[in-house]
Amino acid sequence: MSTDTEHVEEDTETPFLETWREWYHVPVIGVVVLFMFLARIRSYDRFVTEDGTPALAAVDSWYHWRTIQWTAKNYPGTMPYDVWTGFPTGHYVGQFGTLFDQLIVTAAMIVGLGSPSTETLYTVALLSVPAMAALVAIPVFYMGRRLGGTVGGLVSIVVLALAPGTFFYRSMVGQLDHHTAEVLFMAIAMLAMMVALRVAEREKPIYELVVDGDWDALREPAIYSVLAGLALSLYIWVWPSAILLIGIFAVFFAVQLCLDYVRGVSPDHVAFVGAVSMGTTTVVTTLLIEDGGAGLNVSSFGYLQPLAALLVAAGVVFMAWLARQWNDRGLERRYYPVAIGGIIAAVLVVMMLALPNLYDTFVGNLTGRLLPLDPSTGALTVREAHPPGNFTAHVFDEFGAAFYTMLAGLGFLIARPFLGREYRAEYTLIVVWSLFLISMSMTQTRFAYYLVLAVAVVNAVFVADVVRLFDLSGTVQSLQDVETYQVIVFVLVIVLLFAPLLPPMAAAGSTAWDRGEQSQPSSDAMIWEDSNHWLAENTPEPGNYGGAGNESELEYYGTYDYPEDGDYDYPEGAYGVMSWWDYGHLITVQGERIPHANPFQQNARSASAYLTAESEERAELILEAIAAGEPVADRSTEELRDAVENADESHEQQRYVMIDYATAGGKFSAITAWSGPGYGHYVTPADYQSGESIPVEEIGERFGNLPYDNTTTSRLYFDDAAGMEHYRLVHENDAFTPTYISYAITRNGQVATNENGQPAVAINRRVTQQVQLELQQLQSNPNLDVQVFDQRQAAAVKTFERVEGATLTGSLDDQSVIDDENAAVYAQVELETGTNRTFVYTQQAELADDGSFEVTVPYATDDELGPDDGYTDSSVEAVGDYAVFVGTPDNGTIQQHYAGETAVPETAVVDGDTVDVTLEQTDEVVDDPDANETTDDGNETSEGDGDSAANETETNETDAGNVSSSLEPVAARTAR
Template sequence: MSTDTERVEDGTETSVLESFRDWYHLPVIGVVMLFMVWLRTQSYDRFVTEDGTPALAGVDSWYHWRTINWTAENYPHTMPYEVWTGFPTGTYVGQFGTLFDQLIVTVAMIVGLGDPSQQTLYTVSLLSIPVMAALVAIPVFYAGRRLGGTIGGIVSVLVLALAKGQFLSRSTVGQLDHHVGEVLFMAIAVLAMMVALTVAEREKPIYELVVDRDWDGLRRPAIYSALAGLALTLYIWVWPSAILLIGIFAIFFTVQLCLDYLRGVSPDHVAFVGAVSLGVTALLTILLMEQPGSTGSTNFGLLQPLSAVLVAAGCVFMAWLAREWNNRGLERQYYPVAIGGLIVATFVVMWLAVPSLFDSIIGNATRRMLPFGGTATDLTIAEAQPPEDFFNRVFTEFGSAFYTMLAGLAFLAIRPLLGRKFRAEHTLVIVWTVFLISMAATQVRFMYYLTLAVAVVNAAFIAEITRLFDLDLESSLDSVRQVETYQVIVVLLVVLLLFAPLLPPLAQATAWDQGKQTGVSGSTMNWEESNHWLKENTPAPGNYGGANNADELDYYGTYTPGDGNYEYPEGAYGVMSWWDYGHLITTQAERIPHSNPFQQNARSSSAYLTAESEERAELILDAIAAGEPVADRSTEELRQATSGSDSGEDVRYVMIDNEMAGQKFSPITQWSGPDYGHYINNEEFAFGGNQTQALPTANENYDNTTLSSLYLQDAAGMEHYRLVHENDKYAIVGGMGIRGQAIPRYSLQLRGSGWTNQTRAIQQQLAQARSNNQVYQGLGNPVWDGHVVSSVKTYERVEGATITGSVDDADDIDPANATAVVAVDLETDTGRTFTYRQQASLADDGSFEVTVPYATNDELGVEDGYTDSSVEATGNYTISVFESGEQGLRQFTGETTVPEPAVVQGETVSAGGLEEVENPSGNETTGNETSGNETTGNETDDGSTDADGTNSSDEGTADNGTANAFEPVAAERAH
């Protein structure tokens, strides 16, 4: 089979068959592309809702929906600075609001005749991802054909179409994310560079042509090199972190220029391509800069053009040094050594002179390109984790095609040994592939990049196999008729080797099986209900407390930060949650989260959620509002830093879900410390009969965290937080046996919704098992220390009303032995009831004061600048004072109302004097317990489902009332 990239047409072959030979690949590619689109749109109906609201598959998809809508409102501009996230500063959106979004909106503009409706915009957004995935087949085919002829190119697109795993899962309908755009534009950029290199090797541009301004000799290589630079720029425009391809090109040019010089070939030819292409990229990326002083890779800043300039200058320098090396008669073999030494010296100087740039370059290399050196916080991102078993993972994704790719890579490398022409594009493909393998071993998500190399390099494998067995199916029809039996067998074996592991019956899950499984994530749906409630029942940002400044925060407005941060108007507020959910809060609730999936403010969110006292939690929020750092600072340091500060910018709401209290708690602790082990102890739990086992369980430190105090304890004993809404879907949170592992913090979403007698029974059984240190086995998975809780709870931060009162005839009461307890019964809109309790000591005169966050009426609402809480008191506060002394137990009681203005404005409410009760019951209460965190509202057929919605009743269960032994393990990593 011919692998030549240059074809000569003699004009003599005009038959229909010969025309078919020249053009048959086009309908084949078209059919493959249609198959790829069909494969990825099988689940389209799941994302088309009856009420027309968006339904997307991932958290980042929601933020792209935000930037797409913003671009449609401000076309053709993209969002420069976002004030609807990252409270209280805002942020540059970086890798969102890029060419990816502009392309989608442009298509929607065409379809919608310049004014697309929301439905048109949504439909185009859904279908754009599968279409972009199908378009990847075009550059893959032409790159493959350059290595293995037309047959090789067709094999490449077939491998691409049948690949499972990351490339498929990230390009199905509903995955509105830039990942597929990354793959498409990387493929275009690499193909463009391959073409430019081949043209330069043929045209042979040298320094003298530039000096003589011989544009006729330079025109073709200059045009193709400039187009390669444009393609690279488009890739960076889609994803700013695409500077990693600049790094790959830098390695390639270094290797190729050294090889050319060692072989006695002028380095000028390849250096010309590097200088022109990377020079064009540098000039064009300067136009994209949003943060000129930034050296970060996720925003359009200085790093992109500076990296391109360094590579372009390096190519020119290496060509110049080669000439000087010749002029001085130095040995050629020492040239690469000198280049290596100069590169090391350059990085040393950069480390000393521009440490921020050095850290950015090295940091991006170790985090994205090399399977070592990643940070612990990187590992809290599911997609940024390395695959547990790399070779098992690549076989699952690509089957044997990964190993035939390695063979194709070897064939490319040994071409000179076989007497075959070795072109610069071969070196490029080898270097590029090696780095894609390294990247896939570093972060599992980069398997979608590795798909490109697996597809393209297999063309080289096919070319060598067909050459080895003398198969030339492209030259003429006669060659087909002359095929020998052994050659047919070879073809069949190669086809089986490449494709059988990706097809039934060998494949455990085929590409179309995986495509069918795409759907809206359960956690996203849970948050949607709570976020919609937040949008409808809280004041618009800028209106809190009646400030009436919401007009200054247009959801589709354009904003310019001052001194790097945006100054929010009075009445603006933030929402505290874990960074995973920031985009959902921005897009579904149209409220301003403090942290987000940019990982902005993840450390301060972690510090807040793990704070082990309400005082520290409040000081952290005050420090956030004042712009003070909060991590690694003691409570006293925070107190001093926030004393006297009154920024007027507050975090007003806190949202917590079952996964934050469960499997995500371990990643939360990694950002601010203490580490996860601080919150976990081994405790003995009883199974059926007399068997006991030590199981990892949340300890008192965990119970004291703000996250646990709010979510699992309904803020019992806290003064400034009131539950204002809870989702009507519920989950079990606690220690669980999952797939043979004992996980101390885990959560399982329960089926159904509402509040029923059956779920009350489940709650009571879990509470009884917990009180007796027993493992509960009635829900499919063994559960210990289990709680049934709403999947998402929303709290409001308020000043709190101070209830004051005293005991009548207090002269004979010993305050040291007396405790005042206030309590109010509350009910959520799901029908769940719980009791809020608070306690205080008595002063010497028998008086007391207690700060409480709940009102007994709901006279304030959104129109007043406050919250329409869905949690209401069912009666007045009851107040009891208990004294335990020489006269036995004495009890004094009373009751009072607490108006809502007193709660939100921090006013005092007098309860008057309390009267003594004759024959007290003796049931002294501490105020540290709540009945509300143990109830649920779910019905299940078998009691439980796994976190991903699959039935888990057969996993980790016990036989005949006894549980399997679970080895204590750390909680599974999650976002």
């Protein structure tokens, strides 16, 4: 259509149409923001419990709930250092207790008129993340508008609103985590930088204006550059690791300054923005440095953030200076980028040689976060930190076809200068930023919540250029002139962008609106809640173990200074709780006790070493070494013994151990990845030869005594500490009782081998409907069979106390029994748990040459101590006294020679006292507890297949009961 026609149309527009053209985007933005918020709170009712206890959707959300509560108690301060996690050192919490938490508490303060109740604080916390997600639409619209006009901006926010992937999942109600705030403040920082660059290109600040102090000429670009630096600083304040955006800006400035100089444009304009914005960031982030974070740690407020910003500021100033020197010497402009590349390479080499720690920090984060070069960098077993297995399928599930139209949009941006169209610095920024976000998403699946920004924003370019190419723009009056092909193109663009994200083309339940109804509280949190609440009510306050009376020194909402050596000096009576790191935050928040390992992955290696220890002696040495501040992973038992013997005695001990169904089953493979031998060691017979075929009839014998069965995890969780001297079960949580099976896949009467030459065996798989289906599919194969050789059960979570143990002593003078090398001393007691399950604890010892004996046992027969005394009110109680006897095993029975009974006081167990036992001659025959150990022993087991080291999160908590009757009968479990 002609220019004249457009002019006439504009002259004939009514005031209403003029106003509508100017402001029609505002109600559209309002509708999109409202949709985004409502879609994310559809499951709100699931997170409001009848008893008022929190119900959150992810592990890290629980720690944010702690930092939010702490901030509310100490407003406006945040908690930089916490002694209620990471025992026995405490932990600098870094990216927790930041601006994210302060914003939530500030909103709650406003709602609660300065004194919000816990209910108000919780409600605001629940709604804050969906609200932040909805607000992302505002900077995204203005970013898209700058690239593709108002229509492009609206397309951007619609893409953002409909994307059902990681960003949506992490911003649903119940996800009380800083990820959504990261996205919001990154978008704000990017928008601010885009505006600052455009202002600089228009106002053209140069070095001479700075020297002359021409504030009138510099005012506007300076103000917008400072605002860009402040926006970046706010992003870093939300998430210290936002230093990654400083790195992205650094690459952008290097590329843009080279482009400007080669094109004959003064680099001063963009360099001015870089110097002022990065200088502002340097100053602000310096003010954020905290004790404990003052180092080169990317995840804390330390020196790294201001140092990185300062280096970028200095770098852009240097590049602008070098460009002037290049001009003065009349050098060829096209060689300038080559010189810059060489200088950067030289700086990296010098840094690697002179400052290796700084180099490792920069390069480690480059390869671990920004580039898919080293996906194992960081957490070894964090699923979200792994690269997507199929990136194509991953991005389509996240964004539909919008990811590919984004790539086309990037192509349009890059092609602009070659087509003679206007090219602005902000276009380069968008290209560099988008490419880095794509790379980050290829490196770690979780970074798709960042990539959604680029997908949304760059689609504004795609739509705007398609509209331009096919002349789809126009006013209402010109609709009569629209050609058929234009309508077809317009429909195709809409279908391409949005159809995969909307019914009916989207898979059932996969749209953003559908997924908003799928949010639910963390299954781990719900299952552990009973155990942690029991822990809070039935164990002594930290600082009062053993009646030390120092609980006032460890206030839950107290403020603690970061120790200079990073090792907090806990008072006597403080103690830790050992568990796998996944559950540390739950222990802190639900149980108000101090875990050793936590989801910061602090102490993951030492927790792994303990849980995989294959003897009680080694497990005890590990705990003693931890208390002494000694490293424990990858050290032999002898090395640990030497370290403990040479260390000062410490009162900072782990007193409780908590193990759940997943630790013992599905997560055990991930646990082994942190220390010692790999998972295969624990589930393969010690005498197995690679590729060996095992006859079916030997399965039970060969796999009846695996290294796994000797681990601390198995002996505690499955055996209730049978045969252990210093551990006793004090509580079990029957939220559900999973069934576990171990089975071998056989072929032609032999155990088959897998591609690694190992036996095709699954150990401790929790029986779910999925597992049953897999087994049925295996059995339907005429060439294969499934032999189940072990089946057992246990409660969902078990809590153990570490005690000195009472020593039962006695003697006999029957030389014939003393000389019998097979004779041994046994101590047994029947116990009943709070779930009305009974089991028998058995301990065994040898007779000395003089007929004396000592047997150490951890269970008491009375319940005379409790939390007020500094001890545990155990929910596991003895049914009667200990039966102590000397006997000789004989084909599954024991021929008793001497026997007696004795009570064991609680004080003797916790203080390590001696209890004398008198034995009398007898001739009774009893069952051998080892020989009679079967697979159906009533004990609990964990779920999962244990096949993947990345299996750190269990999702299916519904136990399918006993194994299908179509399976082979369960063989008796041989003695360990």
